[in-house]
Amino acid sequence: MVKAIVGANWGDEGKGKITDLFASESDIVIRFQGGANAGHTIINDYGRFALHLLPSGVCYQHTMNIIGNGVALDIPKLIAEIKSVTEKGVPAPHIMVSDRAQVMMPYHVLLDTYEEERLAEQKFGSTKSGIAPFYSDKYAKIGFQVNELFDEAYLREKLARVLEVKNLLLEHVYHKPSLSFDEIFATLLEYRDMVAPYVGDVNAYLHEALKDGKNILLEGQLGSLKDPDFGIYPMVTSSSTLAGYGAVGAGIPPYEIKEIVAVTKAYSSAVGAGEFVSEIFGEEARLMRDHGGDKGEYGATTGRPRRMGWFDCVATRYGCRVQGATQVVLTALDCLSYLDEIKVCTGYEIDGVVTKDFPVTTKLRKAKPVLETLPGFKTDIRGIGRFEDLPKTAQDYVAFIEREIGVPVTMVSNGPKRSEILKRK
Numbered sequence: 001m002v003k004a005i006v007g008a009n010w011g012d013e014g015k016g017k018i019t020d021l022f023a024s025e026s027d028i029v030i031r032f033q034g035g036a037n038a039g040h041t042i043i044n045d046y047g048r049f050a051l052h053l054l055p056s057g058v059c060y061q062h063t064m065n066i067i068g069n070g071v072a073l074d075i076p077k078l079i080a081e082i083k084s085v086t087e088k089g090v091p092a093p094h095i096m097v098s099d100r101a102q103v104m105m106p107y108h109v110l111l112d113t114y115e116e117e118r119l120a121e122q123k124f125g126s127t128k129s130g131i132a133p134f135y136s137d138k139y140a141k142i143g144f145q146v147n148e149l150f151d152e153a154y155l156r157e158k159l160a161r162v163l164e165v166k167n168l169l170l171e172h173v174y175h176k177p178s179l180s181f182d183e184i185f186a187t188l189l190e191y192r193d194m195v196a197p198y199v200g201d202v203n204a205y206l207h208e209a210l211k212d213g214k215n216i217l218l219e220g221q222l223g224s225l226k227d228p229d230f231g232i233y234p235m236v237t238s239s240s241t242l243a244g245y246g247a248v249g250a251g252i253p254p255y256e257i258k259e260i261v262a263v264t265k266a267y268s269s270a271v272g273a274g275e276f277v278s279e280i281f282g283e284e285a286r287l288m289r290d291h292g293g294d295k296g297e298y299g300a301t302t303g304r305p306r307r308m309g310w311f312d313c314v315a316t317r318y319g320c321r322v323q324g325a326t327q328v329v330l331t332a333l334d335c336l337s338y339l340d341e342i343k344v345c346t347g348y349e350i351d352g353v354v355t356k357d358f359p360v361t362t363k364l365r366k367a368k369p370v371l372e373t374l375p376g377f378k379t380d381i382r383g384i385g386r387f388e389d390l391p392k393t394a395q396d397y398v399a400f401i402e403r404e405i406g407v408p409v410t411m412v413s414n415g416p417k418r419s420e421i422l423k424r425k
Helices: 015-023 075-086 106-122 131-139 146-150 152-172 181-198 202-211 243-250 282-291 313-323 392-405
Strands: 002-007 028-031 040-044 047-051 064-067 094-098 216-223 257-265 268-270 307-309 327-331 341-350 353-355 368-375 409-413 421-423
Touching: 002 015, 002 243, 015 040, 015 216, 015 257, 015 327, 015 409, 015 421, 028 202, 047 075, 064 202, 075 181, 094 181, 094 202, 106 131, 106 152, 106 181, 146 152, 146 181, 152 181, 202 216, 216 243, 243 257, 257 313, 282 307, 313 341, 313 392, 327 392, 341 392, 368 392, 392 409
Parallel strands: 002 216, 002 257, 028 064, 028 216, 064 094, 257 327, 327 409
Antiparallel strands: 040 047, 268 307, 341 353, 341 368, 409 421
């Protein structure tokens, strides 16, 4: 059976912890999109890990961890991440990299950085990890697949052709130094040697795994509102963040995805630019940020302070819908324990009209939050082992969210550890 775990919002929902939980029951965990531009934090008996490219099943010896063809593969970062995991005592994980995955090139990070400089005040808030230039090249058909690293004659010819275009761009648009063919070619051969032990035919492997009835977990990066088609375009990422893309980015038939678990926080947070209707500011935001997670609300990749806001029922309902969510996991409920009252965004006011439907970005820019105030639970709920033992106001808060988003909330997280998850009856 295939299950997908995806974000219902802007990313940073706590998916890593939930994937880690489900990975313990999975034979295969697959990253199917995105790159090293965002991270998943997991905490287990080995310690605390901020994973970027590695699937969240790397701490389990029974699990095969796959980097799918839809991923932006930054080979040096992948190898460094494997080393960082094993240095903490995790046994060498089982890893397979699709031979059809495309390679993050050295110039992708440069172009990402230069473009943000050029845009100045109109910049996208990129992590400067090379993601947009990478996917631009992929769909312009001038990217490099992993398998191409192993054909030196073809690689040499193609790289020369691609660098002609890149150097024109660097010289005439960004006014930066040209790229050296010899240096980049040598780097790609180094990349080949680094990744060679992990490369395989993932499509064939998954075909056999499905025939054998293996449990397969698809792990998404970021969330619905960062999808380039259905998110807050143009302030989105450059690969689809939806579970539906998991079939393409992993290489499995779409009808095999039986369950879609959408993860959302008990409040809202986001990194980067873009519309964020329920956002709060100043001291109110600082308090929520400092109470968030086990180390506050700061990006796992960038360290940037996250933007904070109240739970957004409009955005989350929409996020679950475009994901096709069959169930929802609500994380970080314990982080609201400091509040006497908890506000929830239940609608958007646009040009004097209140709507519960998430609008396109041109209308979203005009939206003002319609807030409803609920009683807080004002007590530390970490350590409580059953949902039924939570304060009634905490249970009521979860029930309120479930009614608003229209998808069953099956689990609630009340702490950062994998064990701190409560199942609802």
